[in-house]
Amino acid sequence: MAQILMKGNEAIAEAAIRAGCRFFFGYPITPQTEVPEYMSARMPEIGGCYLQAESEVAAINMVYGAAGSGVRVMTSSSSPGVSLKQEGISYIAASELPCVVINVMRGGPGLGSIQASQGDYFQATKGGGHGDYHLIVLAPSSVQEAIDLMGTAFDLADKYRNPAMILADGIIGQMMEPVELPEMKEYKVDPEKKPWAATGWKPGDKKQRAVINSLYITTEELTELNERLQARYAEIEKNEARWETYNMDGAEFVIAAYGTVSRICKAAIDELKQEGINVGLVRPITLWPFPKQAVRDAVMADGVKACLTVELNAGQMVEDVRLAVNGAKPVEFFGHAGSLMPTAEEVKEQIKRMREE
Amino acid sequence: MAVVFEKTKMLTDAVFHYCPGCTHGVIHRLVAEVIEEMGLQEKAVGVAPVGCAVFAYNYFNCDMFEAAHGRAPAVATGIKRSRPDACVFTYQGDGDLASIGAAEIVHAAHRGEKITTIFVNNAIYGMTGGQMAPTTLVGQKTTTSPYGRDEAWCGKPIRVSEMLATIEGAAYIERVALNTNANIIKAKKAIRKAFECQMSGKGFAMVEVLSTCPTNWGLSPVEAMKWLEENMIPYYPLGVFKDKTKEGE
Numbered sequence: 001m002a003q004i005l006m007k008g009n010e011a012i013a014e015a016a017i018r019a020g021c022r023f024f025f026g027y028p029i030t031p032q033t034e035v036p037e038y039m040s041a042r043m044p045e046i047g048g049c050y051l052q053a054e055s056e057v058a059a060i061n062m063v064y065g066a067a068g069s070g071v072r073v074m075t076s077s078s079s080p081g082v083s084l085k086q087e088g089i090s091y092i093a094a095s096e097l098p099c100v101v102i103n104v105m106r107g108g109p110g111l112g113s114i115q116a117s118q119g120d121y122f123q124a125t126k127g128g129g130h131g132d133y134h135l136i137v138l139a140p141s142s143v144q145e146a147i148d149l150m151g152t153a154f155d156l157a158d159k160y161r162n163p164a165m166i167l168a169d170g171i172i173g174q175m176m177e178p179v180e181l182p183e184m185k186e187y188k189v190d191p192e193k194k195p196w197a198a199t200g201w202k203p204g205d206k207k208q209r210a211v212i213n214s215l216y217i218t219t220e221e222l223t224e225l226n227e228r229l230q231a232r233y234a235e236i237e238k239n240e241a242r243w244e245t246y247n248m249d250g251a252e253f254v255i256a257a258y259g260t261v262s263r264i265c266k267a268a269i270d271e272l273k274q275e276g277i278n279v280g281l282v283r284p285i286t287l288w289p290f291p292k293q294a295v296r297d298a299v300m301a302d303g304v305k306a307c308l309t310v311e312l313n314a315g316q317m318v319e320d321v322r323l324a325v326n327g328a329k330p331v332e333f334f335g336h337a338g339s340l341m342p343t344a345e346e347v348k349e350q351i352k353r354m355r356e357e
Numbered sequence: 358m359a360v361v362f363e364k365t366k367m368l369t370d371a372v373f374h375y376c377p378g379c380t381h382g383v384i385h386r387l388v389a390e391v392i393e394e395m396g397l398q399e400k401a402v403g404v405a406p407v408g409c410a411v412f413a414y415n416y417f418n419c420d421m422f423e424a425a426h427g428r429a430p431a432v433a434t435g436i437k438r439s440r441p442d443a444c445v446f447t448y449q450g451d452g453d454l455a456s457i458g459a460a461e462i463v464h465a466a467h468r469g470e471k472i473t474t475i476f477v478n479n480a481i482y483g484m485t486g487g488q489m490a491p492t493t494l495v496g497q498k499t500t501t502s503p504y505g506r507d508e509a510w511c512g513k514p515i516r517v518s519e520m521l522a523t524i525e526g527a528a529y530i531e532r533v534a535l536n537t538n539a540n541i542i543k544a545k546k547a548i549r550k551a552f553e554c555q556m557s558g559k560g561f562a563m564v565e566v567l568s569t570c571p572t573n574w575g576l577s578p579v580e581a582m583k584w585l586e587e588n589m590i591p592y593y594p595l596g597v598f599k600d601k602t603k604e605g606e
């Protein structure tokens with residue numbers, strides 16, 4: 001298939017449709033607004049449903065309703081809007097429903113800025129709403145990867161009956177890149193595959209009536225739900241960690257970075273190589289499950305002196321990197337909170353400083 | 358032996374957890390009977406609220422969802438949009454619908470969402486032990502208005518039916534009470550109309566049912582019904598506030 005030039009947000013929307021998503025509920029907020037805009041034009045063309053909700057709170061609850069019917073459904077927003085969705089996301093996770101949530105992150109806290117950020121890493125990977133739960137969190141570093149991960153997100157959500165999040169920074173959403181789109185996929189709700197879905201029931205039916213619910217009033221029942229969820233999370237951690245490594249051969253240092261920041265780090269690594277300094281990169285693609293082993297293996301490789309984690313925030317993923325390395329080697333952090341993108345020059349300076357120490 | 362009465366099949370055999378004399382149980386039965394009589398059991402999907410009716414998913418014998426506090430109309434929207442042929446209803450209390458979920462109900466009505474809402478107004482937060490609701494009457498004592506609701510401080514109670522009737526997308530809005538047999542029959546007719554309104558695609562329909570909470574009002578069931586008649590009905594008049602079902606007849 002031929003490559004076409006597409007803006008990240010629009011590519012995300014089209015990729016969702018091609019993954020079989022026919023239901024979208026959202027609310028405008030920069031820098032993700034092109035997602036609902038695109039959906040509002042595209043969904044009617046293919047007999048899908050685009051609905052502008054009255055708020056992000058309503059949008060995520062509409063997602064809950066549609067997800068309970070078994071269809072492929074998604075919502076998208078940016079940081080302040082995703083904060084509003086947290087109540088609903090917790091209910092969806094607890095009700096064991098699949099759906100996809102997009103967060104095209106902008107600067108925070110508060111109303112913050114409309115520039116790119118990675119400030120919602122903690123919120124996305126540690127739960128976000130109340131209770132013990134996890135989202136499957138995928139972090140693209142290019143528009144093409146955002147497209148590819150959309151299909152993965154829907155498949156994983158269905159496979160594990162768990163909400164999945166695409167955590168992109170504002171640059172991925174706003175940038176245009178040449179991409180290849182996957183084939184269009186139709187998704188039919190199969191009551192055999194989703195026996196829990198509310199697809200209609202009458203007395204005498206073989207299956208039980210659907211009860212989509214997250215209330216478990218006795219400690220025994222709630223413990224049982226939590227044990228079921230934790231067992232599922234363990235399964236996801238075992239099977240679904242995704243990452244990329246770059247220039248690891250003979251590396252003196254390893255950089256850990258994800259999303260757009262990882263591309264800046266790659267540029268820094270290429271330039272350092274010209275200067276005879278070998279630095280590797282480990283780039284988590286799934287932020288949850290965090291690719292612990294891969295990060296640890298990269299940092300623990302022979303010849304690697306230390307790790308530098310670079311983020312577009314005040315230092316969030318670095319905590320997971322430190323947990324993975326568990327004190328075996330130094331893990332440093334470099335980044336800016338407030339949407340000021342770290343430059344390749346700055347990353348190079350950091351590596352050079354670490355070399356001298 | 359001839360069977361003269363059978364419980365509706367739209368209710369499961371689970372035992373209601375409602376307090377003695379609480380009208381939630383009566384309302385459940387009316388809703389269930391209407392759905393069965395209209396032959397909608399297979400299409401029915403209910404959305405339970407957070408409030409005393411939180412366990413409604415154990416009682417209505419059809420596919421059920423439990424929504425977050427106040428969000429039932431949004432959840433119902435997601436269900437209805439993904440299954441346009443389904444018969445989707447929400448069952449919500451006054452704290453749920455008129456306070457925390459005010460935005461969701463207004464916009465569901467505004468979109469003309471083809472759902473049916475059963476709004477149980479008992480002028481109090483029953484489930485959490487009797488706090489003030491937006492529908493609590495002026496002067497009414499609750500655990501968070503111990504001196505009686507002060508109009509200057511908290512405003513007057515919201516009349517939800519009147520408010521929603523002003524919204525274009527609302528097709529049928531009626532307020533009913535269960536204080537006499539005649540009114541119970543009227544309430545059932547209203548509920549039936551609200552479901553017919555949905556199934557004929559006319560738009561959003563809501564029946565507000567004035568309901569008692571003997572437990573948190575601190576009254577016996579009989580006194581509670583009397584209090585409802587003397588205090589609630591004068592402020593919340595019964596009747597039809599919107600009826601688009603007649604248009605085009």
Ligand SMILES: Cc1ncc(C[n+]2csc(CCOP(=O)(O)OP(=O)(O)O)c2C)c(N)n1
Pocket residue numbers: 407408409410426449450451452453454477479481482483484485490
């Ligand atoms: C977000 C949130 N806030 C508060 C509560 C606590 N809560 C549970 S039920 C309820 C009030 C319910 O009152 P109402 O809707 O009038 O229903 P009733 O019990 O009177 O039938 C509240 C405040 C909650 N569960 N969730």
Ligand code: SF4
Pocket residue numbers: 374375376378379380381409479483484569570571572573
């Ligand atoms: S607390 Fe009030 S509303 Fe709740 S079940 Fe008891 S009487 Fe009914």
Ligand SMILES: [Mg+2]
Pocket residue numbers: 408450451452477478479480481482483490
């Ligand atoms: Mg109440």
